[in-house]
Amino acid sequence: MEITKEKLLSFYETMLTIRYFEEKAVELFAAGQIPGFVHLYIGEEAVATGACANLTDKDYITSTHRGHGHLIAKGGKLDLMMAELFGKASGYCKGKGGSMHIADVNLGILGANGIVGAGQPIATGAAFACKYKKTDAVSVCFFGDGASNRGTFHESLNMASIFKLPAVYICENNMYGISNNQKNHMNINDISDRAAAYGMPGMTIDGNDVIAVYEAVKEAVKRARKGDGPSLIECKTWRHRGHFEGDPGVYKDPKEQETWVKKDPIIKLEEKLLEHKVVTKEEIAHLQEEAHGKIEAAVEFAKNSKDPSLDELLTDVYAG
C-alpha cells in the first residue's frame, strides 16, 4: 500500500461517520422524527469516501437520492445536514430541501437529487465550467446502476467525451434499482462496458474496497485535470437496507444479502488497518466513539433548531 497512514485513517473516519449518520437516520425515521423519503447509503460508504478523497472544495460533485454519503465525504457539515433532514431552518437548505436536496454549492456539492439520472447533465455542465474557466477543477458524478439506463446517462457521457470535459462518472452498482435486479434492467454484466460507446475509458472495480476506489478515481481525476477527458468507473457494491426506509426488500435473495453484508466495506478496511498495524483495537474503539459523538452533536443541533419561519415559504423562488 502506498497510501499514507493518515489517509487510511481519514478513510476510516469518513466511512464510520457516514455509517453512523445513516444508522441514526434509521432510528430517527422509525421514530417518526424525519419525514419524507429516506434512502440510506449503508454498505456503500467506500465509494463516496474513496472517490471524494481525491477532490478539493474547488471540485464539483453531483449526488443522488441516496446522497448522505457523498455529502459527508465531500466535506458536508453534519449538523447542517442533520438539521435539513429534520426540516429545520438551520439546515443546509433552510428546511426547504430535505434529504433528497441537500447541497453546499460553496463546497462544490451541486446537490442530492430526487430525479434519478438528473445529476448526470448537471455534473457535465459543471465539468464544462471547469474547462471553460481553464481551472484544473474536475466534476464527479455519482449515480446508480438504475440511473445508467436513463437517457441522461447517454447524452451526458457523449457530450463530455466530445468536449473532453474533466468529468468522472462513478456508477454505484448496487445491483438494484429499487426492486429491479441488474439482470432484468440491462443485458450486460459490467456497466463500464458502456464507456466504449462514447470513446472514453471505463473500468469496473470492487466498490467495497475503499482503496481500490481511491486509486481508480485518482487516475481518472488526474486524467481529467490534465485535459484528457472523462472516464466511467463502475463500483460494484450493495445496499444493506431497503431501497428507502420502510422497504423490507423482499425482492432480494437473503443469501446474497448475507454474502454481501460479510463484505461490509468498513469491516474490510478495519481488518486491513489492524492487519497492517495502522491502528490498534483501542484506537478503533476511540475513533468509533468520536464518530458517534459527532453524530449525536448533529442530532442535538438539529433538535434544538427551529422550524423555518412562514415567510420562508415564498423566498428563494427567484434570485435578485
Next chain:
Amino acid sequence: MEITKEKLLSFYETMLTIRYFEEKAVELFAAGQIPGFVHLYIGEEAVATGACANLTDKDYITSTHRGHGHLIAKGGKLDLMMAELFGKASGYCKGKGGSMHIADVNLGILGANGIVGAGQPIATGAAFACKYKKTDAVSVCFFGDGASNRGTFHESLNMASIFKLPAVYICENNMYGISNNQKNHMNINDISDRAAAYGMPGMTIDGNDVIAVYEAVKEAVKRARKGDGPSLIECKTWRHRGHFEGDPGVYKDPKEQETWVKKDPIIKLEEKLLEHKVVTKEEIAHLQEEAHGKIEAAVEFAKNSKDPSLDELLTDVYAG
C-alpha cells in the same frame, strides 16, 4: 450473388422510384408548390430499399423527418404520399401531416417523425406488440447518426435487449446531423460499437450497397423472428443534398461530397446489374421511364386533389 434477378430488379426499381420522387420534390419545393420543411433522401436509397425488402406488410417500421424513402420502400403509395406533400385531402394524412408525418398504419408504417429520435421508442413498442402477440412480425427502426445521440436511443435499445424484442435498429449514418459532422458529435467512428452497451449484436456496413444492406438486415430480421432479440446495424451513407431544401450545405467539404456522389448507390447497383448482365441498357432506360411515369402520375393526382375541407381542422383529435 445468391439474390434472384427478380429481387435485384425490384431493388433497382424501388431506388429509382425514391430518387425520382425526391428529385420531383426538389423541383416542386423550389417552385413553391410544397410548403414546410422537406428533407430528401437522395443518396441514401440503398438503405431503405435493402432493409425493407426483408419485410412484409405485417412488419412495422418507424421513419424519420427524412422519410420518403422508407415509406416508398415499405410499400407506401406514391399518389397518397405526393398528395400529402401538397397538403391535399386525398393525401395519406388528409393533408394534416405533411412530409414529416406520413404514415400508413395498415402497411405497418408508424410514421415519419419530426422529432429526431422519437421513432426509437415507438419502434420498440411495436416490437413489443409483435412479441406480446406471439406473431413472428418484426419492427425496424430507421434513424440517423445524429439521432443516435439522443436519450431515446439508449433507453430503446436497452429495453429491446432486456425484453428480447424482435427489433432491428438501422442507423443511417450520413455523417451529419444538419451541419454537425459525426467527428464533432460523437467520439467514436462506428456507431455500431454502441450495441455492446446493450448486449446486442452490432455491425457496420456500406449503406450505399443495397445488397450489403439487404443481406445484413436479412440476418437481423431472421434473428428477430426467431426470438433471439434485437440488433443494431449501421449503414454508412451520404446525403447528396442539403439537410433540408434550402440548405446550401456550406459546412460540407466539396471534395468529400464529390467522392460520395461518385459512390451513388443507384449507379453502383446499375453497374452491377449491367456487369452481371441482369439487365441491358435498354431495359434500364425503360425502367427509368416507367419510374418517371409513376412519379408524374402521382404529381398529377396530387395537383388534381382538393384542399381538406375546413371542418377537418377539428376532426381526428380524439378517436371515438
Next chain:
Amino acid sequence: MTQMSYVEGLRDGIRIEMKKDSNIYMAGEDVGIFGGCFGQTAGLFQEFGGERIIDTPISETVIVGHAVGAAAAGLRPIVEIMFIDFIGVCMDEILNQAAKMRYMFGGKAKLPMVIRTTCGAGVGAAAQHSQSLEAFLTHIPGIKVVMPATPADAKGLMAAAIRDDNPVVYIEHKGLLGFKGEVPEGEYVVPLGKADIKREGTDVTIVAWSAMVHQALAAAEALAQEGISAEVIDPRTLAPFDKDSVLQSLEKTGKLVIVHEAVKTGGLGGEIAALVADEGFDLLDAPIKRVTAPDCPVPFSSYLEAHYLPSQDKIVKAVKEMF
C-alpha cells in the same frame, strides 16, 4: 356495494379489465413483485404473471414511448410513471407522439393507452415528488386526463380510461390511496368527461378535484354551520372538461371558488375561471376566487408544507369573503 380503499378501487378497475382483454398489459418501474411504490399494483404480478405485469428499467422516455408504438400496433398498454413529477422525462412522448399521432396521421391511428401516475404533496416528499402537474396535460389536445377523488371514482374512471381509445393520463393522489368508501362490485364504469356533484348547495359553487374534493367537502360542512350552502363539483375528468355542470351550478349560486393543489399561476383553475368569465359572465355576482398552492416549489419542512397546501380553512375564508 362494498367498502374499499381508493387504491383497492383503482386496482379492482385494472383487474376486471385485464381479465376481459388479454391485449391489456401493464409496464412500469417496480410494478411487479414490489407492487408499486405505494402498493398500487400489489398482487397483480401474482395474478397476471410477468408477461402482463412488467418491470421496466428506469427509462420513462421509452416507457411512454414504447406504449405509443404498442398501442398503434394493437395493444392496450397501461404504463406507470411513478410520480407525475417525472412527467418531464417523457413529455415529448406525451406531447408530440401520443397526443398528436392520430391527428397527424389524418385519423388513421388509434392509441388506446393509459398513463398511470401519482400526484400530491403532504408527505414530506419535497419539490420533486409532490407536484400537481395536471395543467401541463390539459393544455395538450389529444389526451384525456382524469383525477379521481373517491374509491368508487378511482375504480370507475380506471375502467373508462382503459376502455377509451385515446391516451388517458390517470392521476392518483398519494394522499388518498388509503381513503375508504363505498364502491360498486363487479364491472363499474364512470364515463369520462362527466363531473359529479359531490354535495349539493345553493349559495356558492366550489369546483375541486382529487384530494381537494375532501377539503372542499369539509369546508362546505363548516360553511353550512354558518348558514352558507356550498355546492361541491368534482369534474373528475379534467380533459375533456365538463363545463356545463359548472355553468348550471352557477345559475343557482352566482358565486364560484375553484380549488386545486397545483400552484396558482397557469393552473387549470385559470382555465375554468376564464370559461366562466366568458360563457357564464352574466351568471356571476362576485369575483371568481381561486384557492390554490402559492407560486413556489413544494417545501420539505412539514410546517411549511402544511401552509403550502390549500385547506378547508383557506376555502372557508375565501368563500366567506364573498358574502
Next chain:
Amino acid sequence: MTQMSYVEGLRDGIRIEMKKDSNIYMAGEDVGIFGGCFGQTAGLFQEFGGERIIDTPISETVIVGHAVGAAAAGLRPIVEIMFIDFIGVCMDEILNQAAKMRYMFGGKAKLPMVIRTTCGAGVGAAAQHSQSLEAFLTHIPGIKVVMPATPADAKGLMAAAIRDDNPVVYIEHKGLLGFKGEVPEGEYVVPLGKADIKREGTDVTIVAWSAMVHQALAAAEALAQEGISAEVIDPRTLAPFDKDSVLQSLEKTGKLVIVHEAVKTGGLGGEIAALVADEGFDLLDAPIKRVTAPDCPVPFSSYLEAHYLPSQDKIVKAVKEMF
C-alpha cells in the same frame, strides 16, 4: 435609433452582452457555422469563436441540463432549443432542475441561464414544429419567460434575460424574425416583467404577445375605422406577468380580449382572464373573450393552418361582439 430586423435585434442583444462578459457562452444544435436553423446566430461563431459558440449533439436533455450545472458553477450559458416543440425532451431539466434548484437549496444557488427557442405556426411546419407552448413554462415557478414582438423588444429583452440571475426562457417567433423596426443602438435593456402599451385606446383592452401583437394592432386599426378605440397591451414578459398594466387599462375600457397563438384550453389567456375575473371583476362590463388557436394540433395544409391561426379578422369579430 437604427432600422433592424427582429433577428438582428436579438443577435445584437447577445453580441453586446457577450462582448462584456466572457462568462457568457452559447451552446446548441447548429448554432456555429450553420448560424442557427433560421440564421439567428449567423456571424457569432466568426466573432466569438468555437469556444464560446458551441455546436452540440442532438441531445436537448443534456443541452439544458449541462447549462444548469454550468450556471451553478459560475457561467452564464445561453442554450438553444431549436423549436419550442422539443421542450418536452428537456422538460425535466427545466421543471425540476433549473426552476427548483435555488429554492430546494434554500437560496444557495444562482442560475443565470437563458434558453432561447422559437415558436409559432404559419410556415407549413406542421404539428411538431409550430407550437406555442409558453403556458407550460409560465406554470413553473422559478423561471421567467419572455416573448418579444418587435425588433427593439427582441434586443432589449435579450439583454435583460442574459443579465438576469434566474433561468429565463426567451421565445422567438419564427414568423417575426424578418420583421423590421426601429431599435436603439448600443446597450439597450427592456426590463423583465414590464408590459408595453403598443397602442393606446379607450374602448376595449386587447392583450396579445409575440406575433399576435401585430394581428392585434392590425385589428385595432380596423376597429378604429369603425369607431372603436382599442388599447393593445403587450406583456412582453409572461412570467412574471405585469397584471397591473392590464387592470389599469381596464379601468378605462371595461372590456378585455386576450389573444394568443397557443391552443385555447390551458393557454396563458385563461390565467389572465382568471386574474381579471378576480381582481378586476368590478372593472368588467362584458364577458372576457379569448381569441386563440383551437384545441387541436397544428395542421400541415396551408389552408387549414391559415384557419387555425388567430387573426386580425377573428379579433375584430370578437371585439365587435362586445359592443
